[in-house]
Every structure is written in structure tokens, then in C-alpha cells.
Amino acid sequence: MKVFIVGVGYVGLVTAACLAELGHEVCGADIDAEKIKKLKGGRCPIYEPGLEEIIKRNTKAGRLKLQVGVDGNINKYDMAMIAVGTPERISDGRADLFYVGETARQIAQNCRKKDFVVVGKSTVPIGTAAQIRQSLST
Numbered sequence: 001m002k003v004f005i006v007g008v009g010y011v012g013l014v015t016a017a018c019l020a021e022l023g024h025e026v027c028g029a030d031i032d033a034e035k036i037k038k039l040k041g042g043r044c045p046i047y048e049p050g051l052e053e054i055i056k057r058n059t060k061a062g063r064l065k066l067q068v069g070v071d072g073n074i075n076k077y078d079m080a081m082i083a084v085g086t087p088e089r090i091s092d093g094r095a096d097l098f099y100v101g102e103t104a105r106q107i108a109q110n111c112r113k114k115d116f117v118v119v120g121k122s123t124v125p126i127g128t129a130a131q132i133r134q135s136l137s138t
Contacts, residue, residue, distance in 0.1 A: 012083030
């Protein structure tokens with residue numbers, strides 16, 4: 001399977017590395033160019049025992065690629081996973097889904113495949129899937 005993961009924080013990076021370790025072809029994308037630079041240099045930006053070695057091994061093997069942003073490369077993959085942050089809104093403490101919606105719009109703008117699966121991470125409020133679907137169609 002070929003998986004494009006947007007957001008290489010705690011959820012996305014661990015998922016990307018583990019899927020690559022299982023033999024899948026994975027691309028981890030993030031808007032943070034410094035984070036991608038660190039990862040490409042073999043340094044893990046988060047603490048998770050054994051993760052840095054898995055990232056190094058799979059990057060070297062070509063199963064794990066890393067890039068800044070969502071672009072036409074997404075068309076090389078079978079599916080995308082949205083694993084971007086959902087920070088708490090200051091005004092009311094609810095999850096801020098701006099980055100989820102923006103990521104879905106970027107996927108829609110760049111993906112030219114008719115049959116393409118988009119998965120949302122699990123740590124989002126009920127109803128987020130409907131919002132993602134709407135963002136993908138606009």
C-alpha cells in the first residue's frame with residue numbers, strides 16, 4: 001500500500017514510520033520545513049523509544065519519504081491520512097479544525113485520482129468526517 005500522511009507530529013510520524021516498517025511505501029508531509037529537515041537529517045523531533053531508528057532505517061530503504069507540504073506527489077499514493085494538529089480554541093476550548101479543513105482542501109486541489117481514500121485521524125470531534133468530505137468537494 002502507498003500512503004501519504006499529512007502532519008508528522010505524534011500521530012502522523014509514528015504511523016508513517018510503523019507503516020514503512022511493515023513494508024508499505026509512505027510519504028510524510030508537513031508544513032514545518034525545519035521539522036522535515038531534521039527528519040531527513042536522521043533526527044526525530046519527538047520522543048518515542050525506537051522511533052528514530054525506525055525512521056532512519058526506512059528512509060534509507062526508500063520506504064519512508066518526507067516532504068514539505070501537499071503537492072502533486074500525492075498522486076503516487078493510494079490514500080491520504082490527515083494527521084494534523086487540532087489545537088484547542090482559546091475562545092471556547094473546542095477543537096480548532098482549521099488545519100484539518102485546509103489539509104483536505106490541499107488534497108482536493110492536488111489529487112487527480114478518481115478513486116482516492118482520505119482518512120482522518122481518530123482524535124477529532126464527532127462530525128469531522130462530514131467537514132472533511134465538504135472540504136474535499138469544494
